[in-house]
Amino acid sequence: MTYIGQSVKRLYDEKFVTGKSTYVDDISIPALYTAFVRSPYAHARIKKIDVTDALKVPGVVAVFTAKDINPMLRGGVRPWTTYLNLQSFRYVERKAFPEDKVRYVGEPVAMVLAVDKYSARDGVDKVTVDYEPLQPVLTMDEALKNQVIIHEELKTNIAYDIPLKAGDVDKAFKEADKVIPVEAINERLIPNPMEPRGIVARYEGGNLTVWYSTQVPHYMRSEFARIFGLHESKIRVIMPDVGGAFGSKVNLLAEELAVIGASIRLGRPVRWTATRSEEMLASNARHNEFRGEVAVKNDGKILGIRGKLVLDFGAYVTITGGVQSAIIPMMITGPYDIRNAEVESIAVYTNTPPITMYRGASRPEATFIIERIVSTVADELGLDDVTIRERNLATQLPYTNPFGIRYDSGDYVGLLKKAVEKLGYYDLKKWAEEERKKGHIVGVGMAYYVEIASFGPWEYAEIRVDENGDVLVLTGTTPHGQGSDTGLAQIVADALQIDISKVRVVWGDTDQVPMSMGTYGSRSITIGGSAALIAANKVLEDMKKVAAQIWNADVQEVQYSNGVFTHRADPNKKLTWDEVARAAYSKHEPGIKESAIYESDVTSPYGVHVAVVEIDENSGIARVLEYRAYDDIGQVINPALAEGQIHGGAMQAVGQALYEQAVITESGALGVTYADYFIPTMVEAPKYVSVFADTPHFSPYPTKSKGVGEAALIVGPAVIVRAVEDAVKARFNRTPIKPEEILNALKLKK
Amino acid sequence: MGVLANKGEKVKVRVRVNGVWYERYVSPRMLLVDFLRDELGLTGTKVGCDTTTCGACTVIMNGRSVKSCTVLAVQANGADILTIEGLAQDSKLHPIQQAFMDNFALQCGYCTPGMIMQTYFLLKENPNPTEEEIRDGLHGNICRCTGYQNIINAVKDAAGRMRS
Ligand code: FES
């Protein structure tokens, strides 16, 4: 019975295909509905809020503003203390509502609570707010000038400004044959999970229960405790089915603080489900600009990089906004052996919706920068994309990059050669060349990535065997689409050598799972699976002890294989898994239960992806026809699920590279519909080929896996941009590449 | 239909959903999707947008697929509606449902009910669609997780199962 390495079908699909899934908005509970009054201004002083008329609307129960809710809060939203140093950031903890002024279009200033959602909306229309408009700060350049300050208390718009330097950068530039300017820009994105976020809060008898579309129920429990001054033991956070997140649901919104506050104040359950527009305001992502230069030798060897990275935080710090400013610079040398690098990382506040992390969080940005650098250098020196990489890839693994990030295992050059061959890169190149001769505008691009995945510091797992021999796995990870729950069941079923149908995996309820970090950063299978594997091994030892007791034997004499315990000396003695499980419950024993914490740091998946694009010469619209991936992700637990991660990430990469851009108007309003923000549909979907390394390099984790959740969005934008460059024969340093840019480039060449 | 109502007044809506007749008094502005979810408790139909773009709310109304976020409950008066909850017969999954499971055609599952209902309509109209026809027929349904390839495979697979 080996499940690891098999494309085992997802265990919990049936509820999703039959309409029995339960996302937070599907929970049936008599609760008040919430609608928010939102600012039409990007920056304005709040003069007066009049709620009198709103309270007269039939069905409206209450209308709350800052003065009602904020005094209940002892703190507000702040950066992620698990990974970020609070001292590195200048910020004001965000409360439920702004007290003095609004800082982005769509910022909530009041909440209407009503018996149904239609009445709540009616109430919103009747709230009048007097504003005194202020000059908004809409761009990072404006913010840097510090002429208009967004958070007066901070006296500056600069939220983060930490230079990072390694090696001897000046010497590298002195010794260079050439210094090449480089630029890499990611416009603002919107993660857009299909399930908009939502929350139901119920407070009764001093206990707070929160049903919450989140990736991190335990972290949120501790944040709720801190902010509302409650004991964690009185708070239960339940994560129901979550309809996608991509990092954007490690995010505590002002709206959500308001909902919890209102439920405590009213002593009634209160619910809020974001509309799509509200979801789009809830989490923006990326928006960063790198400008710098690179020192190279004529043979292509890169000696050093220096530059400045500017990032947008939006109007407020979020839990994860700071991840990018802190981690991008540290990964800027990518998989290459570049020892001299200097990056100043500056994050600013602007009067725009707040930025959070989004699939890959910092690794996509860093990879885009370094891959733009490497490809630009190749073009400037007349080298091809494979050669330039061969000359610079790190060759000694493990490799510690100049900023101290350790890449644990791999064969970077070997994988490059393998990938190029397996993905048919040169054949595609040749094909594209032929097609171009016929007048078709097609191109083929590739890029390389190494990332860090699995992020510690630890994860929890608990395994119980019930009296029928069935196994319950409580995982601290929080699957919300990845199918990693099935992967965990595979790991546990293999470790216990039992049928996978005996295994059930549960997660996401703080009353069920005592502690957890959650799911993000491609960590579930690797760190969550390792914790589960250790717990499973302990459970098996316990089971052997029970068998030994039954036989009055020493535990060393008990053997176990495929669901059957045998006695080493006496082959006639046999007990099945189920019999031992039952025995463990006899004599008033409490049965078998083990838990484990697995502590570890990051591991490093890496790979090469290739894309084929085709451009319509009249419209300039680019389409990715094919997307091919070759990844070394260590041990692959479930190939079909892993491929699914590549497909989904690649689709988002297509979006980032070609179509998706959060538009902010001159008055600062974010385009909040799918007419403003184009999410790829089935028509834009390429054909994917996903290949995993045939001789993978394992991670040091017990599962030997590395993680695959983000790879394609980490490297994909660089891959697709390179393919467009190949098609158009022009340079593009910004995502998304818009049709008009492509048309202009095509015109220039004529 | 010609249902007229005064402000604040409720109107009677009678619909047959998954073979069962329901009668409710609702506000004339209530959307069909809210009617299905909030009045009838059929929460399998999801809401993913405010602009009729995502298809999460797709149901079959009088034999045609509609985005139930863009139909008023009163417009559905007298209609015959099929939702995701009505697809499996006697707890036997519909071949489309089975094909989605077998082809890893879902991840978070949020788009899935809409995808399946739109597939149901597509295959009713065109039992043997080409890949281009599938892409065209489902392009009004957004999935943010799967990258679509496995959904396309599931639709082909389902078409095969339903023809045989
Ligand atoms: S909810 Fe109906 S189309 Fe999006």
Ligand code: FES
């Ligand atoms: S499976 Fe998540 S949106 Fe399609």
